Amino acid sequence: MKKLLSLIIILGIATLSFCAIAQEEPVYLGTAIRSLSNPYHAVWADGATAFAKSLGWDEYNVIQTCEGSSEKQLNDIKALVARSQGNVVFSIDPNQSTDAPAIANELEKSGVYFVTWWNKPDDVSVADYKYWVCHITFDNRASGYNTAKAIFDAIGGSGKVFALQGLLGNSAAIERWEGFEKALTEYPEIELVGWQAADWEKVKAYNHVSNALIANPDIKAVWCANDSMAIGALEALRARELVGKVPVSGVDAIPEMITAIKNGEAVATVASDAFWQGGMGLSIPLAVKQGKIKLEELPENKREWIAQTILITQENIDWYIKNYVEGTPVYDWNDYWGKWVRGIKE
Amino acid sequence: MEIRTAVFSNKGQSWVNKILANPSLLALFVLIIFFSFINPHFFTLSNLFNILDLASLLIITSLSLAFVLMMGSIDLSVEGVVGFCGVVASLLVKNFSNSNNFGFFTLAICGAVGAGFGLLSGFILSRLKIPSFMVTLGIGYITTGLGVLITRGNPVVITDWSFRQLSIGKFGFLPFPFILALGLFFIIWLMSERTTFGRYVLAMGGDETIVQDLGVPTSKIKTLVFMIGGLLYGIVGALLTARLGSGDITAPLGFTFDSIGSCVLGGIAITGGVGNIPRALIGVFILTILRNGMVLMRVSPYVQQGIIGVILIFTVALTIDRKKIQIMK
Helix, strand or coil: CHHHHHHHHHHHHHHHHHHHHHCCCCCEEEEEECCCCCHHHHHHHHHHHHHHHHHCCHHHEEEEECCCCHHHHHHHHHHHHHHHCCCEEEEECCCCCCHHHHHHHHHHHHCCCEEEECCCCCCCCHHHCCCEEEEEEECHHHHHHHHHHHHHHHCCCCEEEEEEECCCCCHHHHHHHHHHHHHHHHCCCEEEEEEEECCCCHHHHHHHHHHHHHHCCCCCEEEECCHHHHHHHHHHHHHCCCCCCCCEECCCCCHHHHHHHHCCCEEEEEECCHHHHHHHHHHHHHHHHCCCCCHHHCCHHHCEEEECCEEEECCCHHHHHHHHHCCCCCCCCCCCCCCEEEECCC | CHHHHHHHCCCCCCHHHHHHCCHHHHHHHHHHHHHHHHCCCCCCHHHHHHHHHHHHHHHHHHHHHHHHHHCCCCCCCHHHHHHHHHHHHHHHCCECCCCCCCCCHHHHHHHHHHHHHHHHHHHHHHHCCCCHHHHHHHHHHHHHHHHHHHHCCCCEEECCHHHHHHHHCEECCEEHHHHHHHHHHHHHHHHHHHCHHHHHHHHHHHCHHHHHHCCCCHHHHHHHHHHHHHHHHHHHHHHHHHHHCEECCCCCCCHHHHHHHHHHHHCCCCCCCCCCHHHHHHHHHHHHHHHHHHHHCCCCHHHHHHHHHHHHHHHHHHHCCCCCCCCCC
16 A cells, blocks of 8 residues: 555656646746846836746746946856856847957856847947847937938928937947938038037936027037936926927937927837837847747848838827827737847947 | 134135136026026016925925035945835825824924934944945944835825925915925034034044044934934825825935935035035035026937036036045046
8 A cells, every 4th residue: 555655646746747847947037138227228128028928937036136237247258157057048238348348258158048139339240249149239320310310301401400429439429429420421401500418318408408408509409328318308398498499309209208209309210119129139048048949040141130120100000109108019028139220230 | 713614614715716606606696687588487486486386395305415524434325215104104094005194293203213313323334443435334224124024015195184285385375395305404404504513513524533533422413313304204204105105115216316416516615614594405406406597498308417427527517626536536
């Protein structure tokens, strides 16, 4: 009798463990971003969570914020690798370009698949790494160029324009500015009467625009390298009763800017779809880990690539609000290359 | 009598020191004359009101820092507390996120919230004997964290137009926030010059052990100084929200540097014991006019930050009390 009982127990345990193996083993999903104190990264985190929920792995979803510290970011990543015993994939927005290789070396050592966004030194090639699945970024030059064109067209292609740059030396600031300058050469009637660096911040933008309006009260438009600065510029114009008469433009599509475009106070912004970034940054390395994507078969232009952005203007603002603000678009997390535009080096 | 000696012992005897005692005012006049000659837009009525408008919030935070620095402490929680109070303000007036409508009463509530954090800083500082540097840094992080927690990083957009007039409205030509800042300036100035509390603050910055030996309740005074500071940050938070139309925890980035910088530019020594409240006002105008003038002159943004840094180091070199620090680290 005892023997029969032990046999049943052993069989039971064996069956249970088979069931466990048959089911997909959960993988930790690590998202390393700057902070949750800005709308952009907050939406990013929501996207990551939505992806984890779609797999039923809520408990394995880990959002790490580095609050601007490169060292904290690396340490947090190391800690999660240790905690999960290497059973983890990462989606990382490196704090600075130079951090990307350090993070890559650490994760290569542990054999952890990961995707990076935005920041990477140009001379570091993802194809040289075995676990660095891809580096995805957005075309900042196109963002700067398209918003500049939109705002120049809004004032009829001639007049005085003031511009606000982001943090000088930041790669996004440099590239968006290059796009702006390219548009400037195509509109000879537009006169750039001055530009300032407002470091991506509202209050500095407010102050710079207030001062610029003293030197040039007849400014016709203000181009900004991001939306926070555009909102600061807008409020400075509002205090001088110029809002609506002097259009502004930005990049990022923060909620305040969407409202401003809807109200006719701003003319253009660009959305990089942070929700999609949050989910896809995890979906791609997970697909590699699960063997759905063969990394060695990926061409180089899919290891380092530029993803699609959405230019939002008066024309498509209603469509954008309906699909992205009031509702969440339905994402197919298995459509890995749906937003692929081109390789970075092409 | 002892206290008076402590306060005024830093004033120099030789004529060189007497001139150097207020180089800030001299610098302010030089700046105004310089920019007036260089740029035709500078010395105009519209630019005057523009400068008053831009300086107003910085005046209020610098009043707090002036007190704190004269006492020999430092306050690094400006950004956090201002940001948090700004978020609180945005949630209390008419907004898109909830149905509150406290109107102008919000200003008082924000002041109280700010004073609460000041009380906390002062209490921890004086009772647990932790340097003000660490305490206020911690409080700054806590308040920023709380703000992020409440808003999840999204600015809270306000719809109360009468509340927004607090920051963008004008009385005749004078911007409202400047009138408020001027009022607070006179109150704080009076407090510093005409009350024993104000005199104790300066004396404590000179040599706290002597003041303590005289039986002055230094802990209470420290707490009160930080409470007044918090109150002022709360008001600034509400005004900032009114100005930008949204409560945004990241909006006051840079306020700490600007406030400390203004006090130092005005000639308040970071080592404590030297300075008065009007110097903070002078400092704020130096910084604001410098930035205004550089934009009007179209000075390249690549060098603007550097120019301010150089001027700051020069001013510290002129004002610092080297008797108190034998070795620089």
